[in-house]
Amino acid sequence: MIAHKSFKIIVTLTLAFALLPFLAFASADQVENETEEKFNPTDMILHHIGDSHGWHFFGSGDNSYTLPLPVILWTDNGLVTFMSSEFHHDTEGEYIVEKDGMQFVNYHEKIYQLEESAETVKFDEEDYPLNAERPLDLSITKNVAAMLLTVILMIWFFFGLAGFHKKNKHAPKGFNNVLETLVLFVRDEIAKPQIGEKKYMKFMPFLLTVFFFIWITNLLGLLPGAANVTGNIAVTVSLGLFTLAIIIMNGNKDYWKHVFWMPGIPTFVKPILAVVEVLGVFIKPIALMIRLFANITAGHIIILSLLGLIFILESAGVAGISVPFALFITILELLVAFLQAFIFTMLSALFIGMAVAEHEHH
Amino acid sequence: MDLITPEFGLFFWQTIVFLVLIFVMAKFAWKPILGAVNNREQSINDALASAVEARKEMQNLKADNEQLLKEARADRDAILKEAREIKEKIITEATEDAQKKADRIVAQAQENIKLEKQAAMTELKNHVAALSIEIAEKVIRKELSSDEKQHQMIDKMLGDVSTLN
Numbered sequence: 456m457i458a459h460k461s462f463k464i465i466v467t468l469t470l471a472f473a474l475l476p477f478l479a480f481a482s483a484d485q486v487e488n489e490t491e492e493k494f495n496p497t498d499m500i501l502h503h504i505g506d507s508h509g510w511h512f513f514g515s516g517d518n519s520y521t522l523p524l525p526v527i528l529w530t531d532n533g534l535v536t537f538m539s540s541e542f543h544h545d546t547e548g549e550y551i552v553e554k555d556g557m558q559f560v561n562y563h564e565k566i567y568q569l570e571e572s573a574e575t576v577k578f579d580e581e582d583y584p585l586n587a588e589r590p591l592d593l594s595i596t597k598n599v600a601a602m603l604l605t606v607i608l609m610i611w612f613f614f615g616l617a618g619f620h621k622k623n624k625h626a627p628k629g630f631n632n633v634l635e636t637l638v639l640f641v642r643d644e645i646a647k648p649q650i651g652e653k654k655y656m657k658f659m660p661f662l663l664t665v666f667f668f669i670w671i672t673n674l675l676g677l678l679p680g681a682a683n684v685t686g687n688i689a690v691t692v693s694l695g696l697f698t699l700a701i702i703i704m705n706g707n708k709d710y711w712k713h714v715f716w717m718p719g720i721p722t723f724v725k726p727i728l729a730v731v732e733v734l735g736v737f738i739k740p741i742a743l744m745i746r747l748f749a750n751i752t753a754g755h756i757i758i759l760s761l762l763g764l765i766f767i768l769e770s771a772g773v774a775g776i777s778v779p780f781a782l783f784i785t786i787l788e789l790l791v792a793f794l795q796a797f798i799f800t801m802l803s804a805l806f807i808g809m810a811v812a813e814h815e816h817h
Numbered sequence: 818m819d820l821i822t823p824e825f826g827l828f829f830w831q832t833i834v835f836l837v838l839i840f841v842m843a844k845f846a847w848k849p850i851l852g853a854v855n856n857r858e859q860s861i862n863d864a865l866a867s868a869v870e871a872r873k874e875m876q877n878l879k880a881d882n883e884q885l886l887k888e889a890r891a892d893r894d895a896i897l898k899e900a901r902e903i904k905e906k907i908i909t910e911a912t913e914d915a916q917k918k919a920d921r922i923v924a925q926a927q928e929n930i931k932l933e934k935q936a937a938m939t940e941l942k943n944h945v946a947a948l949s950i951e952i953a954e955k956v957i958r959k960e961l962s963s964d965e966k967q968h969q970m971i972d973k974m975l976g977d978v979s980t981l982n
Contacts (some may be wrong), residue, residue, distance in 0.1 A: 505819060506827060563819075592826040599830040606838055611848035620853035624860075638850055659851060660843030668838065691822035693831040752820070 496763040502756045504596045504683045507546075507564045508539035512680045517546055521533050524600055529591035530557060530568060539594070548576040559590075567594055598690065601682035605672045613667075641800060651805035654811050658804070660699060665694060666800040673751060673792030677785060685795070686751035688744070695744030698803045699737070706810040713814075734762055739806050750795050754788040 510522035523540035532555060541552045541747065548562030551569065558569040560576050567576050567587035577585045593602075611612055616631045617640075627635055641663050646655040672684045683692055714732040717751075742798045761781040961967045 487937065501820065506824060547972050592824070594826055595830070596824075596827060598827050599834075602831060602834055606834060609838065609842065610846075613842060613850065617846045617849040620849055624857070626857065635850070635854065638847075639854065642851070642854075656851075659840055660847050663847050664835070664839045687827060688821050688822075688825035691830045692823050693828050693835060696832070697835065764836075767851055803957075 459487070485636045486614070487530060488500065494763075494766045494769075496767055499763060499766075500756055500759045503759050504686055504752055505564060506596045506682070508561060508566070508594055508596055509544070510597045510680075510682070517544065522600075524595050524596045524597065526566065527592075528559070528566060528568075530591060531590075532557065534648065535559075535590075544809060560587070564596075565589060566594070576636075587599065590783060597686055598684045599683045601675060601684045602672065603691070605675060605684070608671055608675075609664075609667055637667070638663060638667075645801050645804045647795075649801065649808040650811065651808065656707075658701065659805050662804055664799050665697070665803060666796050667696070669747065669799055670793055670796035673796060674789070676751065676755070677788055677792065681737060683752065683755050685747055686755055691744040691748040694799070695740035697738055698743060698806060701741040701803075702736070702739075707813070709812070710810045711815045721788050739802075743802055747795050747799055754784065754791055757784050758788070 497801060507583050508526055509524055512520045512522070514520050520797050521540070521544060523538040526535075526539050526541075527533040535554045537552060537554055542561045543550050546559040546561050546563055548567065550560065551574075552601045558573070560567050560569060562576055562584075566589065567584055568590050568803045569576060569587045573586040576587045579585055584710050599708055610632055612630075615629065619627050626632065632753070642659065645666070646659055646662050649655075650658055675681050676683050684757075689759065706714075714736060715729050717732065720728065758781045761777040761784065764777045765771065837919060
């Protein structure tokens, strides 16, 4: 009964919001003439899914609320560190920060070191800086900070569960039970079937860490104002390389034999297949890397596009349609968050399982 | 293009942090958690196995009990049967005994009766004989009370004797 009633309310509200645009058109026309700066959805979306040197929450320009993060640069003259707030929210390369006689600007969240004579950074048509170069940037950016937040959460959650097990012998209750169920899920549904009873234990630390890291980071990424860590190619490249490294380090003789000199096929096919197999060794982690990056980024882009419609059409009424849609996609993203963590871990386990499998010799 | 160009800084931090995270979690979280879970599963399995064992033992005991009960019942039946047989035997024997005794008593009694009867007959005969003699004496005495009669008598008797010869 209750569900039926609330469904009715939702339908009514949705219809009401859907009708709003027609009522709002009149005022929208007036606003259009007043706005000088045209809204650019691409910039907005790329800004939101990209990395940045400060953690911006809301507001713009000097009125924005941003958590300053440390900027760490390795220049020709050694290490330079300062807080990102010293750029004063400037990302157009206009505000110059002077440290140790070097001048730095933040242009589209990339930090450039200006040449000595230069006063502002200049770019050619291909956005290549003419009078500046990028130092090695090891800053704690928004994504690094968000990643560290995941690390803190994981340590908090699982050290808690480990602490519980030190004191008690029985099964945990509540949140610890949820965590333990998930740990067992990774063990029983991912590691054991893919790698096998005998060898799975060795890879459990990696699989568990990667599963919970991706999942928690995905979920945190869905919060408003959060960073898009798992949707950043640098992060997924790193994760993919971990899988590749584990496969290469643990691949047994049989595995390499199957890669380089596949048994049981005519000899003239073997070199051809070896090329394919060697490529496959690298394509597997690349596929992992692209899948995670693309899925998470795509989800963010869809939500931001739907919300961006409000500003493109310059009508608050559009919110009646885009907000429910964005909400729907967000809920879908909750599922995707788990699914991508699962798929990454599952396929990693599968590839590891293939590398360590013992083949029966006939 | 920024979107698909990995930033070295982020890659660097991700790799370092993730590597450290794997080792820290492995040592302080995954190992104790998985160990505890394994121990628990082991103990659950053991408990289940021992429960099965106990049930089996119970069944064995039950079977034993039933066997014992069955044997006891059989024993009881056998004993009862034997008792019944003994009882019947005793009764039969007793009846036969009694019959024999009774027969013997009856036979003895008949014998006694027969003897008594014979004795009584003998006595009666003696008695009758004595009486007859007494009567005969009295008659003879009466008959021979006068001389005439005695003569008559002697004559008669002599007549008898002579006819006899």
